[in-house]
Amino acid sequence: MSGVGIADPQPPTPAPSLKSEVRDPEIAGHDDQHGANDGHLPATQKNVQLVAKLDMSGATGEDRAGHIADVAVFGNYAYLAARRLNTTPCGPGGFYTVDVSKPDAPKELSFTAFPNGSYPGEGMQVIRVKTASFKGDILVTNNEICSDAPEAVGGMSIYNVTDPRNIIPLAIGKGDFNDGTQPVANDEHSVFAWQAGERVFAMMSDDLEQSVGDVDIMEITDPANPVLIAETSIADWPAAEVGANGQTVFLHDMVVKRIRGHWIGLLSYWDAGWVILNLDDPANPVFVTDSRYPDPEKLLGFTPPEGNGHQAEWTNDNRFIVGTDEDFSPVRTAFQVTDGPNAGTYGAGEFDWTVPISTLPGQTFQGAKTVWGGSGCVEDTDGNGVSDRAEVPAKAASGADTVVFLRGVCFFSNKVESGQLAGYDKVIIVQSHVATSNGRFADGFFCGAQGHDFTITASAICIGHRAGHLLFGDTPEYTSPSAADMPALGTLGAGVRATTTFDGWGTVHLLDARTLREIDNYAIKEGLDPAFASGFGALSVHEVATDPERSDLAYLSYYAGGIRVIKVSSRGIREAGRYIGTDGNDFWGVEAKQIKNKTYIFGSDRDSGLWIFRYTGG
Structure with a gap:
């Protein structure tokens, strides 16, 4: 659907093909920091005081790992997004409400359930609204769909939380219905709301x-009746530069703020970095500029830089931007087509949840011959009445030792499992049409997360769409609405070879807010050490919250790296505080809010619930 004032991108947009897959690595569990002492980093504490810890009622026991997602704080209340339980993959999602009026004694008040098969992620937010249609506090949240249950919804939902002890739903599952051609709105990964004068708006990231x-x-001026007023993307921003490893571009997170008389959007756009939009007229957003990742990277010297712009905030004085890049795979993949007319080197990545290439003989992913396996999904995508999984050519009869699938329709993990069931221990997944932006990013690749539980015995890599065609001696094509341009099932392709090199976990970037020039790049020391590539949990940064009063302080949720406090200035980034609990942590969200004139740090631990801290440094 084209929004008001937004031209249709050319050539014609292909039909979405990412339905039901896990796009974001953070969706899957990374919980090996909990358990034995060798499964997480040692406990540490500096200039950070633990004020209180509250386990959510649904986040206890081994089967609840990864249950908690983001945290939002408004007034005397905190709201924790809750994803589905591992034991019941498609529910229940929703959010917890916690009274934090006494930060040293938080109290869980309630759980608000979403429609079955729907669950929130990040960017959950509460704002105060005053319009002709509504006066009070609203909570906005995204909806991602975990199943094809009839009651599952996508889009965004809005709740009246003026009285947090009596939460009232206002709008459920509102978003992009593709001009009304589908009964359920597209999945959204994040949402941010703001009031500009007499009107209220929300921006969402369409999965x-x-x-x-x-x-x-x-437009959510009347929160009970949201209206989609615009759509845009990098397809409308020809000046946006994408120079990072993988050339994967999508909106992940956003904040909107009034700065020097203008409403400005700060979009975290993965390998395009951080994008600035003018939103004075939200129905007609205007691209202003985007950031550039320094090449080579400052910390480990890799080229091209990693990218992965995940989330960002302005400092209190709007002088700096602190941005996080999320990277769950601490290795870089070198991939080759080893024979045939298109032999050569192409971009690729390794899935961080399959059998590591570093553990294979010769630390090499080696395939003498590849075979095209279609979608690899349980679904029947070609409509011939047979599951695509059942049509994957068996290794014993194919003449190949490596199977190749096309991204889309189902989880990446479903495809890997299909390969295993057909006898393969090496799987390649080719980028989809829609993710190439009609060929603009023909070499872009993305290795997503594990979407379901199964016994993993295969190694797997992801490659770009162009390389997927060339592997089979085929002419690359990017605009058809399906996989019709790909080789026929069972077509044999060239041999392949891939190796990996440690390139670190996700890091933090400090930008000049006016120029978007990168001032500094920071990581915890373990995130740059190959000795911590596995066995210590995910050592990537996730989110940032800047201090509500001090312009030099920011707080980081660092997954298994705990809560980190940094000081920022024109000279760069300096770590000023840290906290990791005795049994390890797995922090997703972080917020910094004042209660009774004191600033508290609120962290959401994915395996337990709400942790409240105070920074005690100078």
Whole structure:
């Protein structure tokens, strides 16, 4: 669907093909920091005081790992997003409400359940609204769909939380319905709301229209009747530069703020970095500029730089931007087509949840011959009445030792499992059409997360769409609405070879807010050490919250790296505080809010619940 004032991208947009897959690595569990002493980093504490810890009622026991997602704090209340339980993959999602009026004694008040098969992620937010249609506090949250249950919804939902002890739903599952052609709105990964004068708006990240129409803007002046008013994306921003490893581009997170008389959007756009939009007229967003990742990287010297712009905030004085890049795979993949007319080197990545290439003989992913396996999904995508999984050519009869699938329709992990069931221990997944932005990012690749539990015995890599065609001696094509341009099932392709090199976990970037020039790049020391590549949990940064009063302080949720406090200035980034609990942590969200004139740090631990801290440094 084209929004008001947004031209249709050319050539024509392909039908979305990312339905039901896990796009974001953070969706899967990374819980090996909990358990034995050798499964997490040692406990540490500096200039950070633990004020209180509250386990959510549904986040206890081994089967609840990864249950908690983001945290939002408004007034005397905190709201924790809750994803589905591992034991019941498609529910229940929703959010917890916690009274934090006494930060040293928080109290869980309630759980608000979403429709079955729907669950929140990040960017959950509460704002105070005053319009002709509504006066009070609203909570906005995204909806991602975990199943095809009839009651599952996508889009965004809005709740009246003026009285947090009596939460009232106002709008459920509102978003992009593709001009009304589908009964359920597209999945959204994040949402941010703001009031501009007499009107209220929300921006969302559309999971299903990656790089083509993935910025959805809704008017929510009447929160009970949200209206989609605009869609845009990098397809509308020809000046946006993408120079990072993988060339994967999609809106991940956003904040909107009034700065020097203008409403400005700060979009975390993965390998395009951080994008600035003018939102004075939200129905007609205007691209202003985007950041550039220094090449080579400052910390480990890799080229091209990693990218992965995940989330960002302005400092209190709007002088700096602190941005996080999320990287769950601490290795870089070198991939070759080893024979045939298109032999050569192409971009690729390794899935961080399959059998590591570093453990294979010769530390090499080696395939003498590849075979095209279609979608690899349980679904029947070609409509011939047979599951695509059942049509995957068996290794014993194919003449190949490596199977190749096309991204889309189902989880990446479903495809890997299909390969295993057909006898393969090496799997390649080719980038989809929609994620190439109609060929603009023909070499872009993305290795997503594990979407379901199964016994993993295969190694797997992801490659770009162009390389997927060339592997089979085929002419690359990017705009058809399906996989019809790919080789026929059972077609044999060239041999392949891949190796990996440690390139670190996700890091933190400090930008000049006016120029978007990168001032500094920071990581915890373990995130740059190959000795911590596995066995210590995910050592990537996730989110940042800047201090509500001090312009030099920011707080980081660092997954298994705990809560980190940094000081920022024109000279760069300096770590000023840290906290990791005795049994390890797995922090997803972080917020910094004042209660009774004191600033508290609120962290959401994915395996337990709410942790409240105070920074005690100078």
